[in-house]
Amino acid sequence: MAREYERLRPTFPEFCGCETCRDDVMVFALNRVRPRYVTRRRGAVLARVRMERDQELADLSVALVEGFRRVHEAPRPGHDRPPDHSTD
């Protein structure tokens, strides 16, 4: 999961990326994906696990991207933004 985060992080150069925001993205993505994981795995046939994991990874990527957007657009109240370098 953290690896997927690191892989997708550069696609959002404006994203804060501090520990708080990273955790928010991960929690958001996990909450989004986990219920489906549980449902699928319960009745999963062993032979299909590998294929399903590819699908799960894809689902996770989508959820992470959504998380990046949400956290970026609505940072948590009182969250300290890093200094604005846009005028440099």
Ligand SMILES: [Zn+2]
């Ligand atoms: Zn942050």
